Amino acid sequence: QSALTQPRSVSGSPGQSVTISCTRSSSDVGGYNYVSWYQQHPGKAPKLMIYDVNRRPSGVPDRFSASKSGNTASLTISGLQAEDEADYYCCSYAGRYTDVGFGGGTKLTVL
């Protein structure tokens, strides 16, 4: 099963940028090609923010961007706003249904 590691928490001030990492434990880099990112506010359902590593669904601000290098995918939020404060989860499919799952989640605090 997918083992994705995220920092438990990150923080930043309004207007700043923050980056959340998502590291896959397996050495099978070739299979780590499908990564999505979700935002979840307390008491709400998750919302898709990024898919296919770096694609944004319509309606997601371009302040949200993402990339991947080797075993680590990253979500960057620039121009932080108060409403960005939420939990963020990465999700990866690595070619087999026995190897798909979410990261542990990162709590973003906007100071």
Next chain:
Amino acid sequence: EVQLVQSGAEVKKPGESLKISCKGSGYTFSSCWVGWVRQMPGKGLEWMGIVNPGDSEARYSPSFQGQVTISVDKSLSTAYLQWNSLKASDTAIYYCARLLSGSWADTFDFWGQGTTVTVSS
């Protein structure tokens, strides 16, 4: 407008059975896989499995294989998550979500509101 509407909260005793539902609307239900995601109290998201409404094929995470059954009734545009014998550790919020067309298994573009399941004696 794409919507996934889930059945209401449930309170059950250990050992009881349960089937919760997720009704899709605003799109061709059979064209997109539907998945289930668990969130235990205060914890993160867990990918449980997905079902193809077109042919009812279901695929499970190893963590949930044999523990739950994911099914679908295409005629009702509804997906289901079922337990035969609930445990206290099944207490969680369960979300259904639509898999983005063309995606593999990680991209859920629309989500239900969640169903809270509480299992307690």
